[in-house]
Structures are given as structure tokens and as C-alpha cells.
């Protein structure tokens with residue numbers, strides 16, 4: 001049975017960097033899912049936050065001549081603001097330097113020690129500070145770099161190890177028994193072959209720097225930043241206490257992550273949890289990476305995309321829409337301003353905006369600024385017989401399944417499909433030519449307004465401000481804007497006032513550079 005709770009998380013972001021398109025993308029995707037699930041009636045907990053410990057952050061702070069705590073306080077705030085600027089509806093924002101998190105990590109560590117899952121030894125091997133990851137010799141490229149292209153350094157130091165190798169078979173069994181654990185399928189296969197190729201025990205503490213959570217009882221060591229960071233997903237729910245939040249939400253957890261950090265989430269994290277005797281999250285969803293006008297995004301190339309500049313140039317909802325629409329969720333995508341402008345103009349402006357503008361202007365002009373007068377019987381009838389209304393209803397149902405399997409862009413395909421059919425309907429019925437048959441004109445315009453109401457509600461997760469404006473124009477009450485209102489029970493009330501139509505999705509100029 002599906003739970004009424006829904007827990008969704010973004011990765012927590014490293015504070016050494018300023019927000020870029022990758023951070024914005026993951027956050028917006030999670031926000032769309034969270035908003036969708038709320039509209040579908042779920043009790044949602046949506047978590048994001050910042051990852052503040054480790055060598056990478058310590059080095060960055062040094063570079064800026066700041067104390068790590070001062071540095072992370074400043075930069076974490078920038079991410080908090082980003083959430084606000086992107087209209088992200090997170091319920092909590094966790095920082096790994098907070099006490100609630102530190103206590104959870106210490107407890108989690110102790111559980112692993114008590115269960116004999118951790119032992120002291122010595123690490124001799126490669127480490128990449130940029131990736132905060134250990135690499136074996138045979139993983140390095142011919143140039144001696146990490147497989148991600150990051151530089152590595154040789155490390156020799158005492159270290160605690162987690163008995164990862166012991167969990168190999170249990171993990172494979174778990175993936176087998178829970179085929180929906182990793183999305184998409186192609187990534188799942190990658191994870192399985194990685195685990196099958198053999199797991200070695202994982203170094204989980206460092207001694208050569210100090211910025212982190214100290215190993216309980218052995219303060220020379222700080223806990224490996226990934227063990228620390230992954231625990232955020234339960235510390236925010238009140239672990240290790242017996243909170244209701246934890247028991248309600250944890251079994252429903254969905255972690256959305258970029259493909260580069262899938263291994264940490266789909267292999268290490270489940271192994272840590274199994275070892276600590278805790279239940280596993282429900283799903284791990286890996287999304288692809290964006291390139292910029294065909295090129296890999298990197299600081300050294302200097303083509304990092306600043307999400308705030310994009311919003312200033314094109315508008316927030318326009319950017320949110322483009323990012324969710326342009327690629328099949330899970331695949332890589334190419335960012336291009338021309339494509340963004342083309343998408344916004346051909347879909348949001350031409351299909352949705354025009355439909356709304358045409359319909360509302362006619363209603364304003366020929367129906368007394370009121371929802372056209374039709375009978376109750378007519379409303380009941382169109383819910384049974386109108387092809388357009390039925391298309392909206394059916395695709396609305398389908399969207400629920402699509403979102404539960406994280407096919408975010410397909411939900412938008414459906415929404416655009418409804419708008420296209422509505423435009424074809426208005427062209428075919430030509431209500432402007434029905435001045436001599438007011439009853440017929442009322443019926444055609446009523447169907448169109450009702451479909452616009454559906455579209456407005458369906459668009460809320462993606463373009464929250466613009467979709468709210470659509471619904472405001474129809475004077476739809478705040479408490480009648482959920483998916484349960486996509487039914488005849490909440491149909492527009494004939495002869496209720498609508499508001500003066502104003503353009504919702506203005507066309508963008510093509511020559512913006």
C-alpha cells in the first residue's frame with residue numbers, strides 16, 4: 001500500500017563553490033516532485049541543505065583566509081538564499097555543522113562500532129580532494145587522474161575502515177528484491193556491475209586535517225566526509241530519537257542525486273544503513289549532467305552557468321520550465337539559450353499563454369466578464385463526453401504514475417499535449433464566429449475555460465507563480481487548487497466573475513545574448 005507520507009531530498013551542497021546550474025537543477029527537480037506530491041494529497045517532507053566538512057571545504061576556507069566555521073556560515077547562507085530565489089519549497093534546510101547533525105553522526109558511528117562493522121588499520125592509497133573520494137590504482141587514468149578527471153594525491157595515514165566487502169552479496173540481493181530502488185534502469189545496471197566487480201573495505205576516517213566531526217573516543221581522526229554527509233538524511237528526521245517524523249517519513253525516502261554521486265548513495269549508504277540495522281530508503285534517482293552549448297561545464301573552461309543571471313534574463317518560471325522540459329529526466333542535457341528561447345516561445349507563450357489569452361478575452365468580451373452560463377447537466381455531460389475534457393482527465397491520471405517513476409519531462413509532454421488539443425478545439429469551434437448562437441458560444445468557451453483550469457493546476461509544480469496567476473485570473477480559490485479538484489465537483493461555477501486577462505507568458509526576444 002502506498003504511504004500517505006513522502007520524503008524527498010536533494011544532495012547537500014558543498015559550500016566551497018557558489019551555486020551553479022547543477023545545484024539549481026537538482027533543487028528544482030526535487031521541488032517539482034515535492035509540489036506535485038503535495039497536490040496529489042501526500043504529506044511531504046522536502047529536505048535540502050549544505051555539506052560543510054572535509055578537506056575540500058577546509059582548503060577553500062584557507063584560500064579565502066577565513067576560519068572554516070566562518071566560511072561555511074557565509075556560504076551556506078548563499079545556498080539558503082538560492083532556495084528562496086528559485087522558489088524551492090523545502091520544509092527544512094540542514095547544515096552538517098549543526099549540533100543536531102553532529103549528534104546523529106556520532107551516534108550512527110557508535111552503532112557501527114558496536115556492531116563490529118568498523119576496525120582500525122592504515123590507509124595507503126590515492127585520494128581526490130575535489131571528489132572527496134578514495135581511488136584504487138587501477139581506477140586511475142593513464143595521466144594519473146581520477147576517473148572523473150580530478151587530481152589525486154597519495155595518502156598514508158592511520159584510518160578506520162568500514163567492512164564494506166562483507167555487504168556485497170546483501171546489496172546484490174537487495175537490488176534484486178527491490179527492482180525500483182535505483183532509477184533509471186541504465187544506472188541501476190551500472191551500480192549492480194560495480195558491486196559485482198567486488199567491493200573492498202572503505203576508509204571512513206582521516207587524520208591529516210581537522211575540519212570534521214571527530215571520531216568518538218579517538219579525536220585524532222575526523223569522520224570521512226561522505227559518512228558524515230549521507231547521515232544528514234536521517235539526522236534531519238530526528239535520528240537517533242524516536243521521532244514520529246523519522247518513523248513516518250524515513251521508509252518513504254527518495255534521494256535525488258546527480259549521476260556522479262550515485263555510487264555513494266546506492267552502494268555506500270545502503271551498506272552503512274544495513275550494517276547499523278536501519279531500514280533503507282525507498283528510491284535513489286540519478287539525473288544526468290548539463291553541458292553548456294555543447295561543452296562540458298568547468299571552472300577552468302570558464303563556462304559555468306550562473307542560475308541567477310539566467311533568471312534575471314529569462315524569468316524564474318521560464319528557467320524552471322526549460323530545465324524540466326528539455327531533457328528526459330535521467331539523461332544528460334545540453335543548455336543553449338537559443339533552445340531556451342525557442343521552448344518558451346513555442347510552448348509557454350504560443351500554446352499555453354495564447355490559449356488563455358484568446359479564451360479569456362472572448363469570455364471577457366462576450367460573456368459579461370463571467371464564466372459562461374451553462375447548465376449543471378451540461379457540465380456533467382462534458383465530463384462524460386467531451387474529448388478534450390476526457391483527455392485532460394486521463395492524462396492527469398497518467399501523470400501520477402509518471403511522476404512516481406520520476407519521468408518528469410513526460411508529465412510536461414502530457415500537459416503540452418492537452419494545450420495543443422485545446423488550441424485545435426478553439427480553431428475548429430471558432431467561438432468568435434458564434435455571436436448569433438450565444439448558447440453554443442457559452443458551451444465552447446466553458447469547455448475551454450475548464451481545460452485551462454486543469455492546465456493551471458497541472459502546471460503548479462513546474463511554474464508555481466505563473467500557474468497561480470492563471471488560476472487567479474479564473475478566480476479559483478486557494479483551497480481548490482489540488483489534483484482532487486481535477487473533477488466535475490470543482491468545475492467552474494457558471495456566471496462567476498473572471499479577472500481582466502493579462503499575458504502570463506510573454507514572448508522572449510530571440511536576440512537576447
Ligand code: MSP
Pocket residue numbers: 010011012013014021022023025026051229230231232257258259260261288289290291297
Ligand atoms: N556534497 C556532495 C553531496 C552529498 S549528499 C549526501 C556533493 N555536492 S555538490 O555540491 O558537489 O553537488 C551538487 C549536485 O550538483 C550533485 O548532484 C551533482 O551531480 C550536481 N551537478 C554538478 N554539476 C552538474 C551539471 N553540470 N549538471 C547537472 N548536475 C550537476 O556532491
